[in-house]
Amino acid sequence: MNGAPCWVSLMARDLEAAQTFYGAVLGWTFRPTTLGDEFSLALNNGAAVAGIGALAPSLQAAVAWTPYFAVDDADLVSARIRERGATVAVGPLPMHTGRATLAADPDGAVFGFWEGRTVAGWSVGRGSAPARLELRTRDAFAAAIFYGQVLGWGSDEKESCEVHYEDDQVLVRDGAHTVAALRGGAIESAPDPQIRPRWHVYFRVADVGAAARAAAVGGGVVVTPPDLTPAGEEATLRDPDGGLFTIVSA
Numbered sequence: 001m002n003g004a005p006c007w008v009s010l011m012a013r014d015l016e017a018a019q020t021f022y023g024a025v026l027g028w029t030f031r032p033t034t035l036g037d038e039f040s041l042a043l044n045n046g047a048a049v050a051g052i053g054a055l056a057p058s059l060q061a062a063v064a065w066t067p068y069f070a071v072d073d074a075d076l077v078s079a080r081i082r083e084r085g086a087t088v089a090v091g092p093l094p095m096h097t098g099r100a101t102l103a104a105d106p107d108g109a110v111f112g113f114w115e116g117r118t119v120a121g122w123s124v125g126r127g128s129a130p131a132r133l134e135l136r137t138r139d140a141f142a143a144a145i146f147y148g149q150v151l152g153w154g155s156d157e158k159e160s161c162e163v164h165y166e167d168d169q170v171l172v173r174d175g176a177h178t179v180a181a182l183r184g185g186a187i188e189s190a191p192d193p194q195i196r197p198r199w200h201v202y203f204r205v206a207d208v209g210a211a212a213r214a215a216a217v218g219g220g221v222v223v224t225p226p227d228l229t230p231a232g233e234e235a236t237l238r239d240p241d242g243g244l245f246t247i248v249s250a
Contacts, residue, residue: 001070001174002070002158002159002161003069003070003071003147003152003153003155003160003161004069004123004172004174005068005069005123005179006068006114006119006122007050007067007112007118008050008066008067008068008130008133008201009051009053009068009112010051010053010063010066010243011052011053011054011055011063011064011066012052012053012054012055012063012239012241013054013063013241014054014241015040015052015053015054019040021215021219021239021240022052022239024214024218025205025211025215025218025220025237026247028049029043030052031043033051034096038053038054039051039053039054040052044128045128047127047128048119048122049128049203063239063241063243064110064199064243064244065200065201065244065245066110066111066112066199067133067180067199068100068112068113068114069111069112069114070114071113071114071152072115073115074099074100074101074113074114074115075092077101077113077150077151078101078103080149081103084149084150085106086103086105086106086150087103088101088102088103089102089103089104092115097116097117098116098117099114099116100112100114101114105137105197106146107137107138107139108196109135109137109143109197123179124178125177125178126177130203131202131203131248132181132231132246133179133180133181133200134183134199134200134202135180135182135183135184135198135199136184136197136199136200137182137183137197138184139184140168140169140182140183141184143182144163144170147172153172161173161179168183169181169182169183170182198244201245201246203245203246204247204248205247205248205249205250206249206250208226208233208235208247208249209226209235211235211247212235212237212247220239221237222237223236223238223244224236224246231248232248232249233249234247235247
């Protein structure tokens with residue numbers, strides 16, 4: 001669906017080391033892709049989960065998990081982003097099955113978008129895909145306006161994601177299914193200057209405690225120890241390169 005998250009990826013400083021870490025922590029296996037030796041596909045029980053690539057040594061970018069959103073026209077979306085004072089950092093780059101673009105919203109949260117063929121059956125909150133996807137930002141309402149305008153959420157012209165405001169957050173839905181949440185405090189409150197805006201990915205694991213211990217052994221950091229939440233047990237981890245993510249009970 002237009003504007004829906006269609007993939008998540010990580011650009012690591014050392015591809016082999018990243019595969020070792022995420023294999024131990026999340027139980028993933030990996031296989032090569034058509035993009036070359038510097039990219040691999042992460043699999044959970046044989047189903048596609050995410051992509052991991054090697055960050056070029058010349059780039060000083062921070063290592064982070066990045067969501068990609070499906071679009072019909074990458075050039076049009078790029079123009080919309082620039083018109084709104086945000087940044088198109090890389091692309092659109094032609095690839096084997098489409099074109100990829102990396103951008104940052106007006107508050108600096110990095111995201112990507114993809115024009116082309118998507119992974120069949122991959123949808124946040126379902127199957128092998130990440131359990132949740134959240135934008136943590138200073139002003140959820142302003143962010144919803146920006147992403148709605150550039151990604152076409154709520155469009156009357158074509159099938160697209162819908163936006164709903166519930167419990168001081170913005171929910172992005174593909175029909176009745178929530179595919180992303182935008183969090184930034186109460187809609188009527190002032191923006192929080194302490195929040196560094198970023199997209200955050202949640203991955204399912206069978207045993208949160210065991211995965212957190214594996215992360216520590218593998219050179220990562222347990223940022224938030226395992227704890228019970230209304231959604232189940234969770235822990236937030238940082239990989240050895242600094243990539244932040246949360247694990248949740250399957």
